[in-house]
Each structure stands twice: as structure tokens, then as C-alpha cells.
Amino acid sequence: MVTLLxxxxxxxxxxxxxxxxxxxxxxxxxxxxxTVAPDGLVTASLAPTYSGCPALTEMRADxxxxxxxxxxxxxxxxxxxDPPWSTDEITPEGRAKLAAHGIAPPGPAPRxxxxxxxxxxxxxxxxxxxxxxxxxxxxxxxxxxxxTACRALRRCRACREPFExxxxx
Amino acid sequence: MSDDHLYxxxxxxxxxxxxxxxxGTGFEDPLHGIDTALxxxxxxxxxxxxCLALGDDxxxxxxxLAEWCTRAPELEEEVALANxxxxxxxxxxxxxxxxxxxxxxxxxxxxxxxxxxxxEFRNVRLTELPNGDFAECIARLLLFSTxxxxxxxxxxxxxxxxxxxIATKGVSELAYHRxxxxxxxxxxxxxxxxSHLRLRRALDxxxxxxxxxxxxxxPAVRAEVEQTLRQVLDAATVPLPEVPALPGSGRAGEHxxxxxxxxxxxxxxxxxxxxxTW
Numbered sequence: 001m002v003t004l005l006x007x008x009x010x011x012x013x014x015x016x017x018x019x020x021x022x023x024x025x026x027x028x029x030x031x032x033x034x035t036v037a038p039d040g041l042v043t044a045s046l047a048p049t050y051s052g053c054p055a056l057t058e059m060r061a062d063x064x065x066x067x068x069x070x071x072x073x074x075x076x077x078x079x080x081x082d083p084p085w086s087t088d089e090i091t092p093e094g095r096a097k098l099a100a101h102g103i104a105p106p107g108p109a110p111r112x113x114x115x116x117x118x119x120x121x122x123x124x125x126x127x128x129x130x131x132x133x134x135x136x137x138x139x140x141x142x143x144x145x146x147x148t149a150c151r152a153l154r155r156c157r158a159c160r161e162p163f164e165x166x167x168x169x
Numbered sequence: 170m171s172d173d174h175l176y177x178x179x180x181x182x183x184x185x186x187x188x189x190x191x192x193g194t195g196f197e198d199p200l201h202g203i204d205t206a207l208x209x210x211x212x213x214x215x216x217x218x219x220c221l222a223l224g225d226d227x228x229x230x231x232x233x234l235a236e237w238c239t240r241a242p243e244l245e246e247e248v249a250l251a252n253x254x255x256x257x258x259x260x261x262x263x264x265x266x267x268x269x270x271x272x273x274x275x276x277x278x279x280x281x282x283x284x285x286x287x288x289e290f291r292n293v294r295l296t297e298l299p300n301g302d303f304a305e306c307i308a309r310l311l312l313f314s315t316x317x318x319x320x321x322x323x324x325x326x327x328x329x330x331x332x333x334x335i336a337t338k339g340v341s342e343l344a345y346h347r348x349x350x351x352x353x354x355x356x357x358x359x360x361x362x363x364s365h366l367r368l369r370r371a372l373d374x375x376x377x378x379x380x381x382x383x384x385x386x387x388p389a390v391r392a393e394v395e396q397t398l399r400q401v402l403d404a405a406t407v408p409l410p411e412v413p414a415l416p417g418s419g420r421a422g423e424h425x426x427x428x429x430x431x432x433x434x435x436x437x438x439x440x441x442x443x444x445x446t447w
Binding site: 043 | 196197201203245246248253257258263318319325330331333334335337338339340341342344347349351352355393397400401404
């Protein structure tokens with residue numbers, strides 16, 4: 001028998017990111033938690049990616065609609081700020097889907113020592129990012145911001161293709 | 170959905186409660202579901218004042234950055250400035266919501282953003298200055314984001330867990346903003362004769378506002394800001410400006426004449442029909 005919690009999880013985990021529709025909110029790590037109270041109230045907790053991400057409004061609405069579509073009459077979509085979302089929460093499956101769609105997945109998010117100033121970076125990011133088209137490690141950053149705050153623009157020096165990368169946060 | 174159908178689908182009649190439109194008023198409270206109780210020992214008045222000041226800075230700076238849309242020197246830069254503005258707008262929403270809760274007078278983010286006059290805004294004057302040329306934009310962003318990053322880092326230890334969480338989230342975003350401005354400062358300063366001179370002129374314009382940014386900060390934040398700026402200017406082969414600080418402070422509601430027209434535009438739609446729902 002399927003429990004209400006399983007039903008709610010299944011419905012919510014099908015919702016995709018409106019800006020990266022190859023990823024579900026589970027792949028992205030944005031859907032932090034789902035609970036079903038004895039009185040039937042479903043609570044879904046979402047962690048915003050960036051403070052100003054306009055997709056969050058749509059994600060909330062989509063999760064709400066998915067849960068209502070699964071038969072839940074009372075739904076509460078909560079915001080979680082602590083701990084902040086990080087690209088480290090993108091699942092291995094999510095990373096594979098990004099790469100399959102031509103978007104390089106992020107490397108490990110910067111580890112910052114609490115209490116120490118954030119080091120200044122005066123040159124473009126130097127870490128190795130593999131081209132999602134040809135796999136070459138010989139790629140360069142062309143702009144740290146692209147169509148959305150979460151992605152950087154890069155170009156492959158081997159196959160000459162431009163591509164996007166989800167940048168580390 | 171393929172891109173070809175994007176505009177058609179947007180034009181479709183929207184069902185009740187469709188949250189697709191990213192404009193207007195009456196958005197879901199950005200702090201919905203977060204425990205917003207004030208912990209004992211936190212002075213609500215001080216918390217409201219701090220959140221309001223930082224929220225106003227972000228709101229006004231975001232509006233100025235948005236003015237670069239269709240005017241930036243290249244497409245990538247336009248997108249970068251718009252994205253930085255969007256991050257700040259998100260921070261503004263969280264901070265103004267928290268300010269309203271701490272104030273306890275029933276004002277939410279919309280009331281604070283759209284229905285206050287210029288004298289009631291508490292942003293630093295640096296954020297309201299007109300955009301000027303690209304070097305001025307970069308000089309302003311360099312000072313603003315260097316200070317804001319250091320200030321947010323200090324706020325991660327604030328006793329209010331909501332402000333602390335907003336600051337923790339903001340640090341990662343502001344690190345990108347500061348480095349973007351710093352890299353451009355180096356490129357301009359260490360670039361051509363023209364770009365070098367323009368950057369120096371721009372730094373002379375914005376430097377008198379630096380004291381206002383640092384006024385409320387402790388020695389650690391001040392030292393971090395001063396050291397970072399010196400490091401960037403050294404790499405940009407530009408000397409530290411020697412210009413006197415400007416008296417007065419936006420934190421006390423003293424603003425330049427540039428704030429009122431900015432707010433007129435920012436608030437015009439919400440004020441045209443305050444009862445409208447979107």
C-alpha cells in the first residue's frame with residue numbers, strides 16, 4: 001500500500017526547475033523536505049538557490065499544483081534559508097543530466113573558513129571544467145554571469161563550442 | 170516546452186493563482202514558513218533599523234543596476250549587471266520583510282519598498298548616485314560590494330537567526346559581485362590610457378562616500394574593506410584617491426536629489442493602483 005507520504009513525495013519529486021527543465025527539484029537539491037501531518041496537511045520545504053532567483057516563485061506554484069493534483073487539499077510550501085542551498089546539493093543524477101544537455105556541472109563549492117575574509121579573485125576562474133560537447137579539459141571562462149545568475153559562460157578551446165556551466169555556490 | 174512556444178504560452182489565459190508573472194505586488198512572503206520569532210536579547214528596534222538600512226541599500230542599488238539594461242558596453246556585461254541587481258533585489262526582499270517583522274507595525278516588503286518617501290529611506294547615498302559611465306558603475310560596485318561582503322560576513326554571527334541566515338546566503342552571492350567589480354577595475358586601470366584615467370576619475374567621485382559605508386562598522390570590517398580595496402587598486406596600478414569624505418548620511422535620511430526620481434520610477438506602478446492584484 002502506498003502511504004500518503006510516498007504519494008506526496010512522488011508528486012513533488014516530478015516537479016522540474018523552470019529554467020533548467022532537465023532537472024527535477026530533487027536533482028537540484030531544492031526540495032529539502034516533505035511531511036504529511038495526521039490532519040492531511042502537506043508541508044514541502046524549498047531552499048532558494050540564489051536570494052533573487054525569480055524561478056522560486058514558479059517552483060512554489062508548481063509544487064503546490066503537483067500536490068493538489070495528487071489529491072492533497074491542504075498544502076503549505078515553506079522557505080528554508082538555513083543552511084543555505086549550495087551547488088554541492090545537486091545530485092550525481094542531476095549532474096549527469098546537466099552534462100547530457102550540454103551544461104557543465106559545477107565543481108565543489110568553495111570551502112570558506114568561518115571568520116576569515118573571502119579571498120579576492122582577480123583573474124578568471126582557473127579550475128578545470130570539461131567541455132560537455134567533446135569532453136576536452138581545455139576550456140576557458142568568457143563571462144562569470146550568463147542567462148541566469150547560477151550559470152557562467154565558457155568556451156572550449158578544442159572544439160570551439162561555447163557552453164554554459166552551473167557555477168559553484 | 171520549446172522556446173518557440175514560450176511567448177504563446179505566456180499569452181494564454183492564466184488560471185487563478187498562477188505565479189508565473191514575475192512583477193507586481195503581493196508576492197508570497199519570502200520568509201514564509203521560517204521561524205520568525207524574535208529571540209530574547211535581540212532589540213527589535215535595532216534589528217528593524219539594521220535590516221531596513223541593508224534592505225534599502227540593496228533595493229536602490231538593484232534599481233540603478235537595472236538601468237544598465239540595453240545600455241551596457243557589451244551583452245555579457247549587461248547580463249552580469251542585471252544578475253547582480255537581481256541578487257540584490259532578492260536580498261532586499263528578505264531584509265525588508267525581516268525589518269517589517271521586527272518593527273511589528275504590520276508593514277510588509279511592499280509597504281516598505283513602494284509606500285515610503287525619500288526621507289524615509291535609509292540607504293547609503295553611494296547607491297543612489299546616477300550611473301554615469303561604465304567606470305563609475307564599476308567603482309561604485311567595487312566599494313559597495315567590498316563593504317557589503319565584509320559586513321554580511323560579520324552578520325553571519327548576528328544573534329537574530331533570520332538575519333544571520335540572510336547574511337550567510339548573501340556572502341556567496343556578494344563574493345561573485347565583488348570579484349566581478351575587482352576584475353573590471355584591474356582591466357580598466359591596467360588597460361589603456363583612457364580607461365585608466367576614467368577609472369581614476371570614477372574612484373575620485375565615489376571615494377567621498379566610503380566613510381558613510383563604514384560608519385556603523387567595527388574595526389575588523391573596516392580593516393578588511395580597506396585592505397581589499399588597496400589590493401585591487403594596486404593590481405589596477407591606480408593610487409588610493411585622496412579626497413575628503415562627504416558630510417551627512419543616507420542612514421539619517423539625508424539624501425542627494427537623485428533618490429527621489431529613482432523612487433518615483435520604482436514606485437510608480439504600485440502607487441498608480443495600490444489595490445491592484447496581479
